[in-house]
Amino acid sequence: MSSNERVVSASRDIAAAAERIFEFVADPSSQPEWDANANLSAAAPGQRVHAVGDVFVMTITTGDQRENHVVEFTEGRLIAWKPSEVGKDTPGHLWRWELEPLGPTRTRVTHTYDWTGLTDERRIPRARANTSDTLLASIDRLAAAVGDQT
Template sequence: MADDTSISVGRTIDSSAKDLFLVLSNPERHAQLDGSGFVRSDDHTDRITANGQTFRMNMSGPHMGGDYQTDNHVTGFVPDKLIAWQTAPAGTEPPGWEWMWELEPQGPDSTAVTLTYDWGKVTDKDLLAKGLFPLVSKEQLEDSLAKLAEAVSGS
């Protein structure tokens, strides 16, 4: 699904929701999952265990002039079902874009996974005027789902 302010992609992965959630809730694994190529590594982060946590990532991309860090504020957390966060340049409040992973078991070893990139809460007119959104394409999100499937099969 895609609309003016979000892109969602989905696929069924041959793994339990629990095993997928273990990968998704570990920021150390996020560079391995990133289809955009922006995520380089985590910055000494802990496993995500609750709403309201913040984890920092090391990033790189031309849209930010090279290397930078982000603080990711956890906005949704339901074990084995949902994990979401809003991203912000390190040390700032989130401007409004969000990443959400939803897991729906299809059996003991099969899970429907939906990944959504939503920038609908961005209200900064200057930021919107830069024409950055969407910064990540549908194909890159689909690549993230493929990488998740590979990561969980090898974990």
């Protein structure tokens, strides 16, 4: 399998300011309501991401918790994290959100799942299930959450 097949991405323009959209992406407590990955259950409030090195905790639908280690961050524009089991090293996959302002009330949102560095063989079937369509579904749900009517 080539590395290109291990990076999937989707983009969509949303009729909302980048700053408004970013607040939803950077606040893990809101993510279970709009993420279409169907594996997030909850996240405690007060974990808003501010910098590379931040770690936020999510509860997944199995009841287990995941630590998400922020590895890329630009306020209002970019956030990426690598999930791991609590207290363990990340197995190497990455979720990224990029926001490109197209004007004061329009933003191009790109969501990427990169599993080129995935080292846990047990996670490969789940990684393969993440397609551009599933990523776009998350963007669509995020658009609805921020009030985009397009």
